[in-house]
Amino acid sequence: MGKPTGFMEYNRELPADREPLERLKDWNEFHLHLPEQALRTQGARCMDCGIPFCHTGMLVSGMACGCPINNLIPDWNDLVYRGLWRQALDRLHRTNNFPEFTGRVCPAPCEGSCTLGATEPAVTIKNIEVSIVDRAWQEGWITPCPPQNRTGKKVAVVGSGPAGLSAAAQLNKAGHQVTVFERADLPGGLLMYGIPNMKLDKRDVVLRRIQLLEAEQITFVCNTNIGSADYPVEKLRSEFDAVVLATGATLPRDLPIEGRSLKGIHFAMDFLTANTKALLNEGADYISAAGKDVIIIGGGDTGTDCVGTSLRHGCNSVVQLEIMPRFPDSRADDNPWPEWPKTHKVDYGQEEAAAKFGADPRVFQTTATRFEGDADGNVTAIHTVQVQWEKNAQGQFAPIPVPGTEQVRPASLVLLAMGFLGPEQELPGALGLERDGRSNIKADYGRYATSVEGVFAAGDCRRGQSLVVWAFNEGRGAARECDRYLMGTTELP
Structure with missing residues (x-):
């Protein structure tokens, strides 16, 4: 580390975002960068803590503790402090194929497990990460690096x-000829169509990296639904030596209450995908x-993205229903460091709604009971009730309606x-894959091999809905095990 006393001398500093009312006028990214000297100062806050939990990549109490892809965070914090940006990029790319993605959309479990964060505001790890890679693109340091030798294997x-x-990136580095199939019209999956442009720019960030992968000789085939009539699984198995399934968990949870069939009720991902298209x-x-009164049911990141998108459309009002209680402002006694801090946060969508309408749009411990419509079948109102979480007859916590709170x-x-x-079931069924009790493709973590030889599974289709950074972890791991299957050994990390 460059400055042993930096964590005592400097306070945490983040760049100011664009003003909420200003950014509602466009779809551009709203995060800004700190100047170089300020970033170097933030890098100096990284402690010589001895055991850097920030890059442990464990699960503690069922949640991420530290970086799931084991980023070498203290290394590149120190390099940024010393102004060695090119070397910082090399450290970053050792563990992370796409730091421009994680630096924008990862919730930063690394910061939740930062040793300094046990008593002081954590090191600004995520902001330093994205600043390294964005500078690298600007300086022209990131260029195509196709493999010098090919194995003759097709994946x-x-x-x-x-x-x-x-x-795909890792298997290509190993020398295999990789073809990526995507049923949408553009590659990127969740990164392209599940995350709004103001959080992750599609042309300047996502497609830029896709084009680099193409220059490294990865083939992308879009508008192709594997397992359907246009590309049967028999053809897939006959044309490739191995298959890695990374289809995500795209089956949305529905709300089968009275009035669900009314017009104007949509799954969030249909709303977000169509908007980006x-x-x-x-x-x-x-x-x-x-001009609409928007009700969003769900308090997570996707719900927040719906808030921000609705505001940019010019909605008349927006309310976000969250069935869970509001988190406390600081860690509870049963949520100690280095666990992920379950504390109240105001994300960009709520900040924008407060600037536009004067209040946070979230209503906690509230659920919908039925929808109401007009004579033409359009939704016009939603009936809600507050809930209290109590143990049911089976000893499980469940939301119990509170009488007199109907609205x-x-x-x-x-x-x-x-x-x-979980994942949609047509492709796993066509391949004859074994599923687990939650309908995910069954494949042990660390091995990623399914019940069918030569077929591997990674990401949300294997583990269920999770963080983007866990998907990167699993994609890299599945590539390693696929390479071992093809070659008998592997040098992939």
């Missing part, structure tokens, strides 16, 4: 989201929130953002 990667891209293809149809709210657009149940 199909099904799905071009985070897990699929990281698996309209941004990339002017004139494409999308679900507009303009009717106006609603002309309802977005269901309640998470995902």
Whole structure:
């Protein structure tokens, strides 16, 4: 480390985001960068802590503790402090194929496990990470590096989201000829269509990396649904020596209550996907929130993205229903460091809604009971009730309605953002793959081999809905085990 006393001398500093009301006028990224000297100062806050939990990549109490891809965080913090940006990029790329993605959309479990964060505000790890890679692109340090030798083996990667891209990148480095299949019109999966442009720019960030992968001789085949009539699984198995499935967990959780069939009620991902397609293809149809009273059911990241998107459309109002209680402002006694801090946070969408309408749009411990519509079948209102979490007869915590808290709210657009149940089942069924009790593809973590020889699974289709950074972890791991299967040994990390 460059400055042993840096953590005592300097305070945590983050760059200011663009003003909420200003950024609502466009779809551009809202995060800004700190100047170089300020970034070097932030790098100096990284302690010589002895045991850097920030890059441990463990699960503690069921949540990520430290970086799941084991980024060498103290190394590149020190290099940034010393102004050695090119070397910092090399350290970053040792463990992370796509730091421009994680530096923008990862929730930073590394910072939650930062040793300094046990008593003081954590090191600004995520901001330093994205600053390293963005500078590298600007300086021209990131260039195509196709493998010098080919193995003669062909691998199909099904799905071009985070897990699929990281698996493809690693398998290509090993010398295999990689073809990535994607059923959408553009590669990127969740990165392309699941995350709004203001968080992750599609042309300047996502497609830039896709084009680099193509220059490294990875082939992308879009508009192709593997397992359907246009590309049967028999053809896939006959044309490739191995297959890595990275299809994600895309089966949304529904809300089967009275009035669900009314027009104007949509899954959040349909809303977000159509919006991004309209941004990339002017004139494409999308679900507009303009002038509407929007109700978003679900308090996670996807719900927040729906808030931000609805505001940019010009909605009349927006309410976000969250069935869980509000987290405390600081760590509870049963949530000690280095666990992920379950504390109250105001994300960009809530900040924008507060600037526009004067209040955080979230309503906690509240659920929907039924939808109401007009004579034409359009949703017009939603009935809600507050809940209290109590143990049921089976000893499990469950939401119990609180009598007298019923409310009717106006609603002309309802977005269901309640998470995902698992992968769609057509492709695993066609391949005859064994599934686990949650309908995910069964494959042991660390081995990634499915019940069918030569077929591997990684990411959300194997582990269930999770973080982008865990998908990168699994994609890299599946690539390593696929390479071992093909070659008998592997040098992939």
